[in-house]
Amino acid sequence: MWKDRHMMISLADVLSAAERIHGRVRKTPVIELGREKPTSRGSVWLKLEQMQHTGSFKPRGAFNRILKAMEENRLPETGVIAASGGNAGLGVAYAAARIGVQARVFVPETAPPVKVAKLRKLGADVVQVGRIYDDAYRAAARECEKTGALFCHAYDQPEICAGQGTLGLELLEQIEGVETILLAVGGGGLFAGVATAVQGHARVVAVEPECAPTLNTALAKGGPVDVAVSGVAADSLGATLIGDLGYQVAVETRSESLLVSEDAIREARRFLWDDCRIAVEHGAASAMAALLSGAYKPERDERVAVVICGANTDPSDLAG
Missing domain, CATH: 3.40.50.1100 (Rossmann fold)
Known part of the structure; x- marks a missing residue:
């Protein structure tokens, strides 16, 4: 995908x-x-x-991913999606908020409440699913396929x-x-x-x-x-x-x-x-x-x- x-x-x-x-x-x-x-x-x-x-350091990559997609007219109206309960999710949420696009971040139910609160404070739509990161990752993948949102991988793009x-x-x-x-x-x-x-x-x-x-x-x-x-x-x-x-x-x-x-x-x-x-x-x-x-x-x-x-x-x- x-x-x-x-x-x-x-x-x-x-x-x-x-x-x-x-x-x-x-x-x-x-x-x-x-x-x-x-x-x-x-x-x-x-x-x-x-x-x-x-x-x-995560906002560096998040800004580059989202801004490059905008330059190439590849950023859909459905915004961006990330799977992370930690620093990567915060970086994507921050970059998306500053650029003015919607971010949805999938996190496991076990994610620290303080990080979930930070994600919401940054304006992200937080979806808690599963017990481990892989559960959140798979849910994010399904959502991307469904909505066409731009996926921001935590580290491998x-x-x-x-x-x-x-x-x-x-x-x-x-x-x-x-x-x-x-x-x-x-x-x-x-x-x-x-x-x-x-x-x-x-x-x-x-x-x-x-x-x-x-x-x-x-x-x-x-x-x-x-x-x-x-x-x-x-x-x-x-x-x-x-x-x-x-x-x-x-x-x-x-x-x-x-x-x-x-x-x-x-x-x-x-x-x-x-x-x-x-x-x-x-x-x-x-x-x-x-x-x-x-x-x-x-x-x-x-x-x-x-x-x-x-x-x-x-x-x-x-x-x-």
Whole structure:
């Protein structure tokens, strides 16, 4: 239906996305870690994408998907549909509201009430169905077939990935000579976009929880396969299958995937709060966990950027 079986993404796509969404998303800041630096080797910067609209990078891709459809006269009167109880749904709802089109977001009945409330506050028509994300996804697919609405995939569409890749273009401008970018991977949309945007300038290292190794398993098996997902980061890194685009880009760029433990993720989240006063969700702390735990060890004088990609968390346990 909405999925192109010959999906590809190029630097030209990312550059077009940057022009298309300019002025609609924030160019989020970077900060260099000083005395609180988690490693004595190299320089470390944080890309503060948790300060993006809705608290994550997702509006970048959502704006690009919807605006490109409008340019090509492919946006139906029935609006847009997404399946997500988390950051992707919020990104689509926000973009649709700002553009002036109707958004319907399908979420499982188990979705956190706070996120459902945020979706409704943004003007989305929220449909709760089933117990897990796949139930909501299938319901969204049926609705798209019925109404002809434009589907906004959480992570596996070229326009979505290209929009997320604009974050990579910003990093190249903001950190002179950046060599390595660490970012968390769930379905792989952010990874696919950023790795495409910075290819030839910097390498991207994927970081995944041990309890949600979608890309890591795909690289080991020679293709995307379903994996069991659990753990503290499952609310934001809960995809059970790496996207086709994320896998293709990982193979093409010869990227690596590192796994981090639950304890390492919790410790990284505490570090970001205690030492940097940055409140993030567990999934967003995964990239920092790779540095703190030693899963990624920079070379001496290496210039490393860590993407802090989401802040939609319950702050009550940050000091715990």
